[in-house]
Amino acid sequence: MRMPVLAAALLLAAAAPSPVPSPSQIAAAAPDADWRAVDPDRLLVMELADGRRIAIELAPDFAPAHVANIRALARSGWWDGAAIVRVQDDYVVQWAGAGGRHLPDGVAAHPPAEYDRPAAGLVLRRLGFPDGYAPMTGFAGDWPVAGDGHRIWLTHCYGMVGVGRDMPPDTGDGSELYAVIGQAPRQLDRNIALVGRVLDGLPALASLPRGTAALGFYAEPGQRVPIRRVRLAADMPEAERPRVEVLRTESASFHRYLDASANRRDPFFVRPAGGTDLCNVRVPSRIR
Amino acid sequence: MRMPVLAAALLLAAAAPSPVPSPSQIAAAAPDADWRAVDPDRLLVMELADGRRIAIELAPDFAPAHVANIRALARSGWWDGAAIVRVQDDYVVQWAGAGGRHLPDGVAAHPPAEYDRPAAGLVLRRLGFPDGYAPMTGFAGDWPVAGDGHRIWLTHCYGMVGVGRDMPPDTGDGSELYAVIGQAPRQLDRNIALVGRVLDGLPALASLPRGTAALGFYAEPGQRVPIRRVRLAADMPEAERPRVEVLRTESASFHRYLDASANRRDPFFVRPAGGTDLCNVRVPSRIR
Numbered sequence: 405m406r407m408p409v410l411a412a413a414l415l416l417a418a419a420a421p422s423p424v425p426s427p428s429q430i431a432a433a434a435p436d437a438d439w440r441a442v443d444p445d446r447l448l449v450m451e452l453a454d455g456r457r458i459a460i461e462l463a464p465d466f467a468p469a470h471v472a473n474i475r476a477l478a479r480s481g482w483w484d485g486a487a488i489v490r491v492q493d494d495y496v497v498q499w500a501g502a503g504g505r506h507l508p509d510g511v512a513a514h515p516p517a518e519y520d521r522p523a524a525g526l527v528l529r530r531l532g533f534p535d536g537y538a539p540m541t542g543f544a545g546d547w548p549v550a551g552d553g554h555r556i557w558l559t560h561c562y563g564m565v566g567v568g569r570d571m572p573p574d575t576g577d578g579s580e581l582y583a584v585i586g587q588a589p590r591q592l593d594r595n596i597a598l599v600g601r602v603l604d605g606l607p608a609l610a611s612l613p614r615g616t617a618a619l620g621f622y623a624e625p626g627q628r629v630p631i632r633r634v635r636l637a638a639d640m641p642e643a644e645r646p647r648v649e650v651l652r653t654e655s656a657s658f659h660r661y662l663d664a665s666a667n668r669r670d671p672f673f674v675r676p677a678g679g680t681d682l683c684n685v686r687v688p689s690r691i692r
Numbered sequence: 693m694r695m696p697v698l699a700a701a702l703l704l705a706a707a708a709p710s711p712v713p714s715p716s717q718i719a720a721a722a723p724d725a726d727w728r729a730v731d732p733d734r735l736l737v738m739e740l741a742d743g744r745r746i747a748i749e750l751a752p753d754f755a756p757a758h759v760a761n762i763r764a765l766a767r768s769g770w771w772d773g774a775a776i777v778r779v780q781d782d783y784v785v786q787w788a789g790a791g792g793r794h795l796p797d798g799v800a801a802h803p804p805a806e807y808d809r810p811a812a813g814l815v816l817r818r819l820g821f822p823d824g825y826a827p828m829t830g831f832a833g834d835w836p837v838a839g840d841g842h843r844i845w846l847t848h849c850y851g852m853v854g855v856g857r858d859m860p861p862d863t864g865d866g867s868e869l870y871a872v873i874g875q876a877p878r879q880l881d882r883n884i885a886l887v888g889r890v891l892d893g894l895p896a897l898a899s900l901p902r903g904t905a906a907l908g909f910y911a912e913p914g915q916r917v918p919i920r921r922v923r924l925a926a927d928m929p930e931a932e933r934p935r936v937e938v939l940r941t942e943s944a945s946f947h948r949y950l951d952a953s954a955n956r957r958d959p960f961f962v963r964p965a966g967g968t969d970l971c972n973v974r975v976p977s978r979i980r
Contacts, residue, residue, distance in 0.1 A: 493894065493899070494894075536822055536970075537965045537967045538967075562782050571959060586850060587875055587876060587972050588875060588969070590968075591953070591961070591964075593965065594962075606781065606782075607902040610781055611779075611781070611899055611900060611901050612899060665879070672859060676879075677825045677826075678825075679824045679825045679826075680878075680879065683875050
């Protein structure tokens with residue numbers, strides 16, 4: 405079989421250390437001090453009925469009321485026996501609670517529309533390349549963000565998790581969530597509360613059969629993908645918790661990773677772009 | 693079940709015509725004159741063993757030597773009994789020929805590296821929003837492109853099809869192809885020959901199980917997804933050919949679609965972005 409896109413680069417790297425590492429090689433070589441362990445109180449673990457697990461880091465710094473709701477929903481067993489109900493190609497995977505509409509105690513029915521927040525109090529490390537949607541983009545607290553100097557907001561990159569809502573903006577309570585599985589739908593930025601991102605297990609969601617009803621909903625209940633349960637890692641027995649780490653975006657390793665992403669000099673490439681897009685720079689994560 | 697992201701907008705639109713249509717409503721309402729039928733000589737039809745079909749529009753205006761190779765390969769039965777060998781999440785699906793390395797007659801082993809072309813002779817209709825990779829982006833001949841005033845090139849948007857190659861740039865002959873199934877990997881622009889785009893059937897590729905070997909290759913031959921055959925539509929009995937149409941990017945309908953994509957004023961949205969990204973504006977297509 406012919407050697408395909410990028411395979412050659414990998415094999416060459418294996419044969420003799422490349423003088424110019426790829427972004428993923430830079431991340432893999434980052435020292436332990438450059439990684440941040442995700443707090444178990446900020447880690448949501450979804451188990452599909454077939455046993456596969458999806459680990460989601462929550463973002464209380466951006467959507468505290470929604471994250472409080474999601475923690476309360478998880479603790480109440482809201483998603484035990486729930487299901488994935490929608491998979492729209494190049495867009496989102498969405499899951500709903502198993503029960504009806506009665507929210508458990510401690511869950512706010514109408515949290516504020518946390519679509520952005522004041523820029524003050526967060527350091528936005530700028531990407532430094534133009535963006536089609538916002539005056540500036542970059543990373544804050546290791547999250548992909550955009551901003552306008554006054555406000556700052558999470559961006560709808562691949563793997564980001566948001567809150568489904570009805571038409572009025574304050575109707576998203578966190579009881580239905582979606583994850584992005586396509587080209588970043590950044591038209592949704594500042595229109596929906598983003599609450600986290602999938603750090604492990606995303607391929608299990610992105611490879612699900614697409615729904616054939618309008619908007620990618622599964623046409624038949626039997627097509628839905630059953631969810632066993634969703635728990636906060638802090639509520640799991642310690643031995644069962646996934647230990648997820650994120651590369652610190654203020655680290656020297658991340659700076660090198662970013663530079664290498666925008667200027668591919670590893671052997672496969674003949675012409676580095678000299679730029680990149682916020683959502684094409686996935687913040688590296690790993691499982692310990 | 694709670695009404696989820698965007699479902700409300702659709703239902704409202706169904707109940708009473710919205711005063712501000714969504715981009716997809718604008719495309720659906722475009723008059724027949726605004727659509728271009730894809731020439732059967734530029735349409736590649738891949739049939740999976742399970743009967744699903746994927747229709748790929750070829751781009752001879754950008755990669756004539758590679759497209760000539762692909763036509764000759766299809767006519768020789770190169771992909772009859774072939775297989776999808778690689779599915780890397782948020783990146784590409786890739787398929788190889790069934791045979792060994794012996795290319796059929798009429799297929800150039802070392803076509804020129806058609807990674808870009810002179811800007812002269814093509815009209816680039818500019819998107820008008822900043823881009824992280826290139827001085828300008830827009831559409832040319834209904835294709836998503838970037839340019840620098842002198843050269844113009846196809847961009848690695850979701851669904852675009854390119855030519856796998858080895859390390860030296862002239863080693864991509866068209867015998868292995870890939871389709872983009874994630875956030876646009878535009879670092880590959882001008883580094884690989886793009887030869888077309890999937891216009892129908894992309895979900896069948898994007899939902900395949902991800903490969904677990906390095907770079908998303910399937911670890912076991914039994915995991916490969918069998919391809920029955922790949923034909924040029926022009927070589928198919930007329931009754932079997934898919935009839936695919938593309939919305940003309942110079943049409944008034946496309947201008948409205950583009951404006952609505954960058955400025956979502958349909959009911960679900962509370963804050964239009966006022967901009968967009970080239971690869972988040974999929975050129976609409978339809979099956980007649």
